[in-house]
Amino acid sequence: MKNFFATPLKDEDFKKRNFCYEAWIGNCFYAWDCGKAIGRYLEGLKEGKILGVKCSKCERIMVPPRIFCEWCFVLVEDFVELKDTGRINTFSISYITWDMKRLEKPQIPAVIEIDGASPGYGILHLVSEVDPKEVKVGMRVKAVWKDEKEREGKITDIKYFKPY
Amino acid sequence: MGRRVAIVGAGMTKFVRRAKETGKELAYYAAKAALDSCGAKLKDIDGVVIGSAPDTFDGVHMKGEYLSCGAGAFGKPYLRCYVGGGTGVFSVAVGWYYIASGIFDTCLVVCEEKMSSYQPHPQGAFLTIFDHTTERPLGPNLLWIFALEMHRYMQTYGIKKEEIALVAVKNKKNALDHPAAQIAQEITVQDVLNSEVLCYPVQRLDVSPVSDGACAIVMTNEYLARRFTDKPVWVSGVGWCLDTAYWTNRDLCYPRYVEEAARMAYKMAGIRNPRREIDVVEPYDPFDYKELHHLEGLLLCDRGEAPQLLVDGKTQRDGELPVCPSGGLLGVGNPIAAAGLMKVIEIFWQLRGEAGKRQIAKKAKRGLAQAWGDLMQVGTVVILEI
Numbered sequence: 383m384k385n386f387f388a389t390p391l392k393d394e395d396f397k398k399r400n401f402c403y404e405a406w407i408g409n410c411f412y413a414w415d416c417g418k419a420i421g422r423y424l425e426g427l428k429e430g431k432i433l434g435v436k437c438s439k440c441e442r443i444m445v446p447p448r449i450f451c452e453w454c455f456v457l458v459e460d461f462v463e464l465k466d467t468g469r470i471n472t473f474s475i476s477y478i479t480w481d482m483k484r485l486e487k488p489q490i491p492a493v494i495e496i497d498g499a500s501p502g503y504g505i506l507h508l509v510s511e512v513d514p515k516e517v518k519v520g521m522r523v524k525a526v527w528k529d530e531k532e533r534e535g536k537i538t539d540i541k542y543f544k545p546y
Numbered sequence: 547m548g549r550r551v552a553i554v555g556a557g558m559t560k561f562v563r564r565a566k567e568t569g570k571e572l573a574y575y576a577a578k579a580a581l582d583s584c585g586a587k588l589k590d591i592d593g594v595v596i597g598s599a600p601d602t603f604d605g606v607h608m609k610g611e612y613l614s615c616g617a618g619a620f621g622k623p624y625l626r627c628y629v630g631g632g633t634g635v636f637s638v639a640v641g642w643y644y645i646a647s648g649i650f651d652t653c654l655v656v657c658e659e660k661m662s663s664y665q666p667h668p669q670g671a672f673l674t675i676f677d678h679t680t681e682r683p684l685g686p687n688l689l690w691i692f693a694l695e696m697h698r699y700m701q702t703y704g705i706k707k708e709e710i711a712l713v714a715v716k717n718k719k720n721a722l723d724h725p726a727a728q729i730a731q732e733i734t735v736q737d738v739l740n741s742e743v744l745c746y747p748v749q750r751l752d753v754s755p756v757s758d759g760a761c762a763i764v765m766t767n768e769y770l771a772r773r774f775t776d777k778p779v780w781v782s783g784v785g786w787c788l789d790t791a792y793w794t795n796r797d798l799c800y801p802r803y804v805e806e807a808a809r810m811a812y813k814m815a816g817i818r819n820p821r822r823e824i825d826v827v828e829p830y831d832p833f834d835y836k837e838l839h840h841l842e843g844l845l846l847c848d849r850g851e852a853p854q855l856l857v858d859g860k861t862q863r864d865g866e867l868p869v870c871p872s873g874g875l876l877g878v879g880n881p882i883a884a885a886g887l888m889k890v891i892e893i894f895w896q897l898r899g900e901a902g903k904r905q906i907a908k909k910a911k912r913g914l915a916q917a918w919g920d921l922m923q924v925g926t927v928v929i930l931e932i
Contacts, residue, residue, distance in 0.1 A: 383556070383557055383558070383583055386559060387575040387579075388758065389562075389565060389566040390562035390564065390566075393563075401566060408605060416679055444792070445795075446677075472695070472701065472798060473694065473697065474690055474748070475743075475746035476690060476693070476745040477744060477745065477746075478744050480670055480673055481666050482667050482669065489685075491690045493694055493698075493798075502797060503794075503795050504795065505680070506680070506681050514746075519697070519698075519701045537680050537683050538683050
């Protein structure tokens, strides 16, 4: 093959409207039903608890909860209260927003393995109250909850996790 | 396993940050180039497969239908397939079963992506992959999952950033010889380490760019292949596999789903020892560490050992196992679905000895292309041979 087509345009061409284009801002607004398992999980968060589920067949304790075990493919109905502590499985230090703007204060997203769940079962959350340089894989962390009155049954009822 | 399936022609556009052409036009250029490369006409084509990633990029609902005329699907049986980043290689598996099943004698596979339309940055289109209730309220950006996976991989096997950066150096350099490349350049490990930290450990030069582009191939069966070309390239194995979407419940240090996909393809191709039997490989490299991660998933080296292959120079074009001789996504560019098909096309050209300056030193009989996608979840593999 010899001829490779496509006409590259520069950012500048785009900004100065050196060529014609049409733009549109979509108006998308969604409200998602929480579902049975996550609904219960969110109710738990409102009460200051992290809930998991236990499969009656393989006995895995999973978090976030689900109404089925994807391994055994059976219904899962056994909710178990887990601890609000855990261990950092992996983390990042994020200096940007989704549209590539710099953050003044970096965020520390992490997968946190929750105590009481099967080994390796974690959730995505943020770590704070710590110097980013001090964060380590394997570090013990504990949930920092919103005040009871402010909780509304959302994942953000846990403000973040902090080392303890 | 049904009829033998061959790839007989291939074509692609340049990969660019922003193309003046619409998705339809890009699809046309690629499809036409593929047909022309093997002297085929649209009337010779029985069915069309289109691979394209989220509609959100384009702001066009049912993008496959929108693209169809440009992709040569007018008045023909057409199917759009989509498994995120894995699409480009998966589309070849779909084309394969069209032909292997005997339902069609010929098929055109077209993959197109135009990411540039999404404002202000296409990363926004990816935000909806996070769980809407348990993850999105935390304000994630797409790089988080890569950074978390990369860090887990580094931590588990004690891999250094310096070693991973060598992938970016190699691939961007390889791409200097690719006429369609978007960000080919000569860089050093130090450049990668000094580049802007986006989401530690991910830095600017660890990441492939945002791209527009399209690729296409012509597939047919063993009875017709030589009507189109003297050098058909055979699809001897295809494989794909999905892991759980509960990604925080998996160990991110190893892509088990890639291994499953590879095992399916190796079995079909009758390959018992892939390390001896695969001559050239194009693993998916949207981030530099992914190339290493995938080489391990493909069983081409032991877990945690891929960096050593790289350090020893074995994955260079003149090495024992050339890896991403095209320049990969890091060098040629990453128009999602088209990038995966670009990898298949590179193996096609390498096996036919048509890769020009990119031609690998050893004589290659069998090659593998692999892609990956969704929520770090899908592995797709195609094995080609002459």
